[in-house]
Amino acid sequence: MAFDSLAERLQEAFKKLRGKGKLNESDIKEAMREVRLALLEADVNFKVVKTFVKNVSEKAMGSEVLESLTPGQQVVKIVNEELTALMGGSEAKLNFDSSITAFMLVGLQGAGKTTMAGKLALYLRKRNRKPLLVAADIYRPAAIKQLQIVGKQIDIPVFAMGDNVSPVDIAKASMEYARKEGCDVVIIDTAGRLHIDEALMEELKNIKSSVRPMETLLVVDSMTGQDAVNVAESFNNTLDITGVILTKLDGDTRGGAALSIREVTGKPIKFSGIGEKMNDLEVFHPERMASRILGMGDVLSLIEKA
Amino acid sequence: MANFFEKLKTSLAKTRDNITGKMNEVLGLALTIDEDLFEELEEVLISSDIGYETSMKIIEKLRMKIRLEKISEVSLVKGALKEVIAEFMAEGGHDFRVERPTVILVMGVNGVGKTTSIGKLAYKYKAEGKKVILAAADTFRAAAIDQLEIWAKRADVDIVRHQEGSDPAAVVFDALEALRGRKADVLLCDTAGRLHNKKNLMNELEKIRRIIDREYPEATIYSLLVLDGTSGQNAVIQAQEFQKVAQLDGIILTKLDGTAKGGVVLSIKEMLKIPVVYIGVGEGIDDLEDFDAKAFAEALI
């Protein structure tokens, strides 16, 4: 396959270069070609790649090559540090209201919102909250039923009003219902939609302004390609999202969309979905994501020891 | 695919064009056909998810064409590139024909649009006068059977279903009986979404395919892979892995009504020679079209 790890490629590129000292311009240029390729193959948006490579080149120029490393490893180290810094910073803290907290899950069709709603509910209950799931997808066939089954699996109540009531009204009514039932977190599952569908994006805006959620979370399929930036930018511009959830990371995608989204929205990635079961939720790890995008496995731990 | 373009002209067209108007920008600014232009074109291709290596190959073909046809005007480059891509995608064609009896096994990773595409195909084949049966062989995902049942109603076709949690191979087995017994023309089998790196789930799929081959060897049997048009390079590995267990005959490329271009099918075509047969352009029952290489190239750049 064409997807050799970046680390391997850099070793290859630096095979002849055994000398130590400072990294010079031509070393870096050669290495950056490989970095650029690795990021593109990981589906990082090409514009994001450009900026990133430029920044890393500047950082790497003239930096000392550590005694224990080859120049190739040194570049990997710098790239990895930069990537982690870019994606990290903030940890997956959810924000809560003093009374009833609303969370809203939004995103493209099939990204994993309904499944994630269930996973989050379970996660919150384990932390002594009383969540309520809200079926606000009135469009997709059997979407309400799906959430009801999910709710039943984990024994969490599901609020539904059928598919003849507007999602905005469902969301509003769910807050009232939560109050009556003594639930303290309301998780709203919305229908998948295209970021360019103005009418449906408007609907989300209306839900948001009527329930004032503490978290508006964009759910993104980690297999997404170059378009991730358009999607994230549009959702963020319309809804001012508070965070991102990356799903289907149990696959073997490099998941470069994570970097693209982080870069264009500046919003933190809070959780990852790592399977279809209700327990398959993890707090997002920036360092792991960085080495995953670079495809670096063992070489990294070798470098960390240095 | 004319239909699709008419649709683009209406509701979503404006926003879509704002987001994806790269190509015209590139060519509008270029004055001469030079290395800078090729480099920018390469970026346009990469931003359509074509992938680095395949993009390089396409650009090589474009260079050759420009040389051979002595193209010297920047304004002609776009057309030439479209031709290169269309030819590339049309190469070999496909021999996908639905005649009685045909079994179509639909597969793919999670959430790509399998069930929806089956609903659309059922509607299409039914409109062509065929007798269609659906098999609800996703017995795993919550409400997957109910979802397919709603599509069966919409398309007004029969469905064979068992309980949630039952053996999907048994559903397919029964559905094959129904296909034979009811003298239907085509059986469409929905399967659960599965990531290609999950060994046991891929084995399950392999078993389903084997049962179809064994139980109904006289039928024309097709395996169709559904790919999400927004997916990136991972789709190449998906195609490779599903190919191994179920002998892919074609691809259904969905969600092309968004701003993603689905360019990864070029890499798949290049490496695995699997043709695209249908495209999905919305969530409605008639939002499915035959793949047309020319129109695809048109939309891509």
Ligand SMILES: Nc1nc2c(ncn2[C@@H]2O[C@H](COP(=O)(O)OP(=O)(O)OP(=O)(O)O)[C@@H](O)[C@H]2O)c(=O)[nH]1
């Ligand atoms: N392997 C894997 N599958 C997942 C994950 N999250 C969701 N899925 C699967 O992805 C598919 C789509 O998930 P849904 O939760 O229905 O997605 P959605 O965003 O609600 O979809 P729409 O409502 O149609 O827009 C289902 O088959 C889920 O089981 C994950 O982290 N890993």
Ligand SMILES: Nc1nc2c(ncn2[C@@H]2O[C@H](COP(=O)(O)OP(=O)(O)OP(=O)(O)O)[C@@H](O)[C@H]2O)c(=O)[nH]1
């Ligand atoms: N915009 C758009 N949405 C689509 C298209 N095809 C399917 N969808 C939507 O994508 C989501 C997932 O579709 P499904 O048909 O449930 O996908 P699936 O592959 O069967 O999913 P699993 O069975 O969970 O793996 C639904 O919300 C569909 O309405 C398409 O061509 N365009």
Ligand SMILES: [Mg+2]
């Ligand atoms: Mg849903």
Ligand SMILES: [Mg+2]
């Ligand atoms: Mg399905």
